[in-house]
Amino acid sequence: MRLSLSFLVALLIALASPLGHAAFFAKQDAASAAPAVQPDPLGRETPRSMVSGLIEALAALDYDRAALYFDLPAASSNRQRMNAISQARAFHALLDGGGTIKPFAALSNDATGTLEDDLPMEQEAIGEITVKGKPVPILLVRGQDGNLQVWRVSKETLAQVAAASQRMPAEQQEPSKNEIVVGGAPLTDWGILLGLGILIFGGLWMLSALIVAGMRRVVADPAASSIYRSVEAGLPPVSLLVAVGIFYNWADSLPVSIVARQTLLRYAGIVAVIAVVWFGLRLVDAITDVATTRMQRAGRRQIVSVITLVRRTVKVLLLLFSGIGILDTFGIDVTTGIAALGIGGIALALGAQKTVENLVGSVTVIADRPMQVGDFIKVGDVIGTVEDVGIRSTRIRTGERTVVTIPNGDLSARQIENFADRDRFLFNPVIAVAYGTPSAKLKEAISIVQQVLAEEKHLAEGARARLGNISDRSFNIEVFAYIDVREFDTQVVIREALLLAIYERLEAAGISLAFPSQTIVFTHGGQEQVAAARPVVNLRKAEGPR
Secondary structure, three states: OHHHHHHHHHHHHHHHOHHHHHHHHHHHHHHHOOOOOOOOOOOOOOHHHHHHHHHHHHHOOOHHHHHOOEOOOOOOOHHHHHHHHHHHHHHHHHHHOOOEEOOHHHOOOOOOOOOOOOOOOOEEEEEEEEEOOEEEEEEEEEEEEOOEEEEEEOHHHHHHHHHHHHOOOHHHHOOOOOOOEEOOEEHHHHHHHHHHHHHHHHHHHHHHHHHHHHHHHHOOOHHHOHHHHHHHHHHHHHHHHHHHHHHHHHHOOOOOOHHHHHHHHHHHHHHHHHHHHHHHHHHHHHHHHHHHHHHHHHOOHHHHHHHHHHHHHHHHHHHHHHHHHHHHHOOOOOHHHHHHHHHHHHHHHHHOHHHHHHHHHHHHHHHHOOOOOOOEEEEOOEEEEEEEEOOOEEEEEEOOOOEEEEEHHHHHHOOEEEHHHOOOEEEOEEEEEEOOOOHHHHHHHHHHHHHHHHHOOOEOOOOEEEEEEEOOOEEEEEEEEEEOOOOHHHHHHHHHHHHHHHHHHHHHOOOOEOOOOOEEEEEEOOEEEEEEOOOOOOEEEOOOOO
16 A cells, blocks of 8 residues: 555656656557558458459559569569569469469458468468469468568469460460450450350250249149249259359360459359349248148138248348348458448347337247137137237237237237137036925936936036035035037037926926025014015026036
């Protein structure tokens, strides 16, 4: 503590003096004004950006700039400069004469390069050139250029280029002046590559059309066949994807301008992304159409809503990821955009919390299936028939013909009683026999009720009738049985027939049912008179099984 106080006092004294104050803030300004590392103006930070910059320089025939992508000492004389230009021109000619460079998407976009290859960390293989009839790898080397770590064509590769250029005719190292140059490459080279792509895709598209036409004739009902629908939806985009693969392998070996090849192979990656997304969209449509048809036939309309939601979600995700891939192909950094989408997604999720909760509730209700459209249910105080299970809410038609809408988030958290899932109905009336009935007649009444139950074929096994209680007003015969039907209207008819049969047979046997009564005794003139209430038949139903 003593050392800390002395240090604080010394610091305050130093800051209080003009020199100390100036020195303190000079250090702060120096720390805040530390120069940030500037990016390489030639874009040589990664193998991908280095190759892109080199191809741009070759397309513009700017061999001075192209030489800056070689691992050469800085040109201090005109002779060194002309030598670098000559090497750049020879390198360009070797690439045009059958040399290859990896497509844009296959090049590493990391500052450290590809770490999975067998090369040292400071080297990277990006393609091949042919020297004396043998393929020689094009190697990049990572080294220091001022304050920057950059990738350049290695000295080993440049030595091979120099050796090959000595045997190369001078006219081969110079571009033909009779050819029309478009975008840094002869027009004929562009035509050869574009014609090759059209020929490959056109042939595969015609083949897929013939396959679909043949299947249409073979399949009895094409509209209902899931195999036919999948083939019809998948063949065109698959043809495009296969065409891109063939074009990659074929065009890379043609002796045409490296500028035209790399440009078309780079943007062929966009076509590949489009083909994959096209295939995904058509496949999603085909699968969801088949699933929707089956669910509609099964009467499960709520599943159709979820299928529609899933289809839209998958399509949006496919388009989103394809957009990111296309932007990356154009060289646009999508890291910031993805971070912004993440932040926006969090904000959207917080703002739409209830909506997300209802969507999750919809999936829970449909997956758990506590009810379906047309079921008679009870949810809390609401009793009615389910009319629709939507994406956000469920609609229930009550007995008063009103419609109650319950959000699915709340519905999934409530207790749902489904009357439609009953496999049988409880038959549990209590038959009250009047006081004054002799024991023989009481036994006969129990036997009559048991006989009625035994004769009913719609009752499940185990039906019973027993004297269950002697109350203050009657002898109570308790019935416990299950009506073995699933339809509510059918069990109502059976219940009515059972009650009528019991009453008719008891009446024929001369057995009276108990009724609520009250006896009043009063005296008038020394005589007692009795007044009794009018008899009322009592057939009461118990609240539940016993």
